[in-house]
Each structure stands twice: as C-alpha cells, then as structure tokens.
Amino acid sequence: MNYLIGVDIGTSSTKAVLYDQDAHVLNQANHGYELHRNAAGMAEQEPEEIINAAEQAIHDVAAKADLTQGKLLAVAVSSANQSLLLLDKDKKPLSRLITWADSRAQRAADNLKMMTEGQQLYLKTGTPVHPMSTLTKLLWLKSDEPELFKKSAYFADIKAYLFYRLFHEFKVDLSIASCTGLMNIKTGQWDSQALDLAGITTDQLPEIVSGTTQAIGLIPTAQKKLDIPANTPFVYGAYDGALSNIGVGATKQNTVAITIGTSAAVRVVTDHPVIDPERRLFCYAIDDGLWVVGGPLNNGGDVYQWAVEHLVDSSAVKNENVDPYTLANHVIEGVPAGSHGLLFHPFLDGERAPLWNAQARGSFFGLSQIHTRADMLRAVMEGISMNIATVFQAVRALVGEPASVTATGGFARSQVWRQMLADILNCPVNIPDSFESGCLGAVVMAMKSLGMINNLDTPQNFIGNFSSYQPSAKAVKVYQRYTPLFQQVEEMLAPAYSEIAKLQERQNK
Known part of the structure; x- marks a missing residue:
C-alpha cells in the first residue's frame, strides 16, 4: 500500500490526514494552538506553535503508515490565507503571525478605499480592500509600526514559512499569493503598483510557484522530527478555500x-x-x-x-x-x-x-x-x-x-x-x-503533481x-x-x- 498525507493549517489547529492511494482515509491527527487577542482588533499566533503542530501532526499520521510494505508518495499542504509574518535577514520571525482575522488595518483599508489606487488594485488583484488583506496589513505596519516595518527584510505567509523551515527554500504557491492583494491575477506575478504602495520589493517576498510544485530534500532537523524519508515530495498546494472546492x-x-x-x-x-x-x-x-x-x-x-x-x-x-x-x-x-x-x-x-x-x-x-x-x-x-x-x-x-x-x-x-x-x-x-475536504483537495493536487491524475477534477469515488x-x-x-x-x-x-x-x-x- 502506498500513502499520501494531506495537511491543513487552520486558524485554531493543524490537521493531518493519512490516505491510501485511492484516497481512503486511514488515520488523522489534530494539534491546536492559541489565537492571541491581547488588544482591540488583534488576532495573532505564535509561528513556532504552528510549525510544531504541523510537524507533530505529520509525524503522528506517518507513524501509522507501514513504510516497510509501501511508500509515502507525497505530503500536500493546505492553509488559511492572508496571514503575514515579518522576518529578519536570516528569515527569523520579528513578529507573531498576523492572521486574516486581525482588523487593526481598518484605517489603512478605509484610506485605500478612498484612493484611486484602491479601485485599480481590486481590478488587478481580485482582492477586496479590507483589513484581512496582506496589502492593507503592510500599509498599517508602515504607518503605525515604522521601526518594525523597517527592520523586516522579508514578508511571508505561514505556509511559505513552514516550507522554509522544512527545506530552506522561500516560495509561495500561486493561490496563497493571489489572496494577498499584491499579485496580479492575470500575470500570476507580484504587481509593481501594489508593491510600490506597500513600500516593499519583489526580493522581500517569496517566489511564486505553481501549487503542484514539489519541494524535495528535508533538512536533517526537520526529517528527524517528522520521521519520514528525506526525499518525500512536499507539494505546495493552495489556500484552504480553493482546496475545499476541489475536495468536494x-x-x-x-x-x-x-x-x-x-x-x-x-x-x-x-x-x-x-x-x-x-x-x-x-x-x-x-x-x-x-x-x-x-x-x-x-x-x-x-x-x-x-x-x-x-x-x-x-x-x-x-x-x-x-x-x-x-x-x-x-x-x-x-x-x-x-x-x-x-x-x-x-x-x-x-x-x-x-x-x-x-x-x-x-x-x-x-x-x-x-x-x-x-x-x-x-x-x-x-x-x-x-x-x-x-x-x-x-x-x-x-x-x-x-x-x-x-x-x-x-x-x-x-x-x-x-x-x-x-x-x-x-x-x-x-x-x-466526509468533512475533510481541505486535506483531500491537497492530496488531489499532489496526485496531479505526481502524474497520477490529469487534472483537478476530483474522482467521485x-x-x-x-x-x-x-x-x-x-x-x-x-x-x-x-x-x-x-x-x-x-x-x-x-x-x-x-x-x-x-x-x-x-x-x-
């Protein structure tokens, strides 16, 4: 029997589901973490807690797979969108993870709505002007936390940071990038107008890759924690909403x-x-x-x-x-x-x-x-x-x-x-x-990446x-x-x- 693992990084917990190659659920694990609301509008998380939860969930379900009689074909990742983590020059966190639920960028969003650029950017990025978006979070930080903003060498979402911790590569899937308000949905690239407005450069953001892109070669510390073969492909996947559609x-x-x-x-x-x-x-x-x-x-x-x-x-x-x-x-x-x-x-x-x-x-x-x-x-x-x-x-x-x-x-x-x-x-x-549509959608994307299926139309069975x-x-x-x-x-x-x-x-x- 061969195996696949779907991982879903959510707002309150990270879940991993172990599937066989016909997408039958064999086992699952779930590890939670706290959402910090210490100030009005705040909704933050400790990135280390999320990384630990993801690693532990993958470890727990992988332990249920008999890899002496089969192979772990891939791990694929779903995550909530519109999270923002500020990183220093060594890609170490300077902040907690600012989630989609954080509303402290309200004033920045209101200001952008009144600007011509707000309408232009919605037409180009498809992202409504709202405190949830990465763009408005950056505008808020630039205005209200200028010292922290200046210290930040890189900006990432939680999934890009997870892949960095596992493989030391700095990439983001097309779907997550598209949710930021910083990517042009027609070109699939970071939008120069949005970046100029936010006051950042392309070099400070992860490279945009297809959701079927594989990362291979776990760094030794990550491989030890996960206890899976180091050459197991990890597929970037998409944001949880898109994968939920695929999964149903x-x-x-x-x-x-x-x-x-x-x-x-x-x-x-x-x-x-x-x-x-x-x-x-x-x-x-x-x-x-x-x-x-x-x-x-x-x-x-x-x-x-x-x-x-x-x-x-x-x-x-x-x-x-x-x-x-x-x-x-x-x-x-x-x-x-x-x-x-x-x-x-x-x-x-x-x-x-x-x-x-x-x-x-x-x-x-x-x-x-x-x-x-x-x-x-x-x-x-x-x-x-x-x-x-x-x-x-x-x-x-x-x-x-x-x-x-x-x-x-x-x-x-x-x-x-x-x-x-x-x-x-x-x-x-x-x-x-079955309610685990996000994890299943991630696994379907992994199957396409591996050549097991031709498109993202999930087989009915x-x-x-x-x-x-x-x-x-x-x-x-x-x-x-x-x-x-x-x-x-x-x-x-x-x-x-x-x-x-x-x-x-x-x-x-």
Whole structure:
C-alpha cells in the first residue's frame, strides 16, 4: 500500500490526514494552538506553535503508515490565507503571525478605499480592500509600526514559512499569493503598483510557484522530527478555500461550494477571472487556468455557538440530559420558518463579504412580546444562512445559475440547518459524508503533481457519499419574503455601524 498525507493549517489547529492511494482515509491527527487577542482588533499566533503542530501532526499520521510494505508518495499542504509574518535577514520571525482575522488595518483599508489606487488594485488583484488583506496589513505596519516595518527584510505567509523551515527554500504557491492583494491575477506575478504602495520589493517576498510544485530534500532537523524519508515530495498546494472546492468536486462553474464552520464562505471555480463590478466578491487564482470567485464571511458557526451559550436554558439541558446543541436543534425544529417575524443580523465580529465592513454589528429586528428564546435561536440560524444567501446571490448573478450547492463544515451536524440552507438558497444542497475536504483537495493536487491524475477534477469515488436536501416549497415561499427584508434592514443600519463601534470601543477601554 502506498500513502499520501494531506495537511491543513487552520486558524485554531493543524490537521493531518493519512490516505491510501485511492484516497481512503486511514488515520488523522489534530494539534491546536492559541489565537492571541491581547488588544482591540488583534488576532495573532505564535509561528513556532504552528510549525510544531504541523510537524507533530505529520509525524503522528506517518507513524501509522507501514513504510516497510509501501511508500509515502507525497505530503500536500493546505492553509488559511492572508496571514503575514515579518522576518529578519536570516528569515527569523520579528513578529507573531498576523492572521486574516486581525482588523487593526481598518484605517489603512478605509484610506485605500478612498484612493484611486484602491479601485485599480481590486481590478488587478481580485482582492477586496479590507483589513484581512496582506496589502492593507503592510500599509498599517508602515504607518503605525515604522521601526518594525523597517527592520523586516522579508514578508511571508505561514505556509511559505513552514516550507522554509522544512527545506530552506522561500516560495509561495500561486493561490496563497493571489489572496494577498499584491499579485496580479492575470500575470500570476507580484504587481509593481501594489508593491510600490506597500513600500516593499519583489526580493522581500517569496517566489511564486505553481501549487503542484514539489519541494524535495528535508533538512536533517526537520526529517528527524517528522520521521519520514528525506526525499518525500512536499507539494505546495493552495489556500484552504480553493482546496475545499476541489475536495468536494466543486470544480465546475455550475457547482457552488459553501463552507460553514467557525466562519463561512461561498465559492465557485471558473476557467477565467471574474471581477465583481460592485466589489463584493474576491477572485483568486488557483492553478492551471482555474480561478475561484466568491466571498468569505466572518460570522458562521461561532455566532451560533454564542447563541446556544446565551439562549439555551442550562436547567433544561440538565433535565433532558443532552448537550446544549442537541437541545437547541430540537427547539429550533419546533419554530416555523421566519421565526414568527424575527430577523437577526449576525455581524458579531464585523463582516467581510458582502459588506466589507469591520465595524458592522449584530442585531435582532422585529422583537415583540410574542417572541421566545426558541424564536431567537432559530432567527440566529436563519440570519447566518440569509447572510450567506446574499453572497450566494452575488455569485449567482456573476457566474450564472448553479445546478447544486455542496456544503461542508460543522453546521452539517445539524439536520435542521442542512434543510434550512436549501430552503433559504432555494437550491438543492449536497452534504458529503466526509468533512475533510481541505486535506483531500491537497492530496488531489499532489496526485496531479505526481502524474497520477490529469487534472483537478476530483474522482467521485474519492469524495464518497452525499446526503441531498431539496428545497421545501412552503419554506421557500416564506424565506423569499424575509430575505429581501433582511437586506433592507441591513442597508438601513449600515450608516450607524461605525458610530456604535466607536461607542463600544470607548466604553470597553
């Protein structure tokens, strides 16, 4: 038996999955780390903790492979995008890793939006102007941390840094580079206008390579930690969202992939760049003439977790002897679509698509004496889904009517949420039995790199079985009335977001 390993470097943990050559899952390991929020807007991580977690996860699953009777064909890597690590001349960290969730570049993003360059760069890079992007992070650091910025000899994302630590080569895959706001999506090279604005040079950034590029020749210390053959190919892969599409087989323009985990995303793969004239969506390169169009949302399962923690009666949980999420889902099933006329806007942590406003805030709208905690719970789940639907509608308007949606993430543990998503989108929703789409997508990219397959269309037998949910005509009718109102209320509240955010910041100091 021959083996492949898919690695997914996430915001809260790194996971490694061991596959056989037919993409059957044999084993997996997961190692977590802390997200530091020591200041307003901060979302940083210790790079050494992530490197250790990745090395340990690879070691743990590789130990389950019988390499006396088979071969480890490759390790392929997925990672979250839009992270930034400042490095000195010896490529040692000068900072913690600044993640996509860090919003301290808000002022830099606001300034760039008002500049002609902001519109020009969106058209060239496909990256919306927002604090998440590497470009705005660099603008913020140049302005607010000038000494640190001047000390920085190199700038990297977490995956480029991992490969440097394993192989002493400084490269970044096309997909991750495309998410930075610094790469021209038509040329596949660093954009000179973006670099000039950021105040950096090409020499300070990793070399952009294809996602199927292999790194071979682990340095001795890394080989010892991983305990795998030193000549094992490591494939650069892509960013986690693109690989999730590949991992669920959503590589055609008529299939939309939706992820609802801690955050959420809507994505569709195209064979040409598609730029949204309203600047609601991203367009990133993947590889080999493929692009991914869509929108990331800050507020997904984390908002539902907040609602369960605050709205589920702890005494009922104890009396029913069930976990709070099981009880919440049961309660939600008993509330009709529309939550008796209650809307919830889930912007507890600002919002990326479709608002691109880090100061957006959440709200209930329509509260009256008739409403209960059960109504509020369902309204929260509906609000998360309606927000996703606004991005879905933008994607549909740009690339055409989808035949189906493939959805993954922790939300899929809830049967009521699966059906609700189909109803709100008014589109069939397919849920794969396996949720490890990012790791599988990385392995598919490794297989292409090794010549085992010809393209990134994931074979159906790799993906496994689906559960399908058809829209309910009755519920669709309800949501077709509520979703436009959801959008109308959001537009009405938008002018007040910055003021309430300022008041909260002052009060919380």
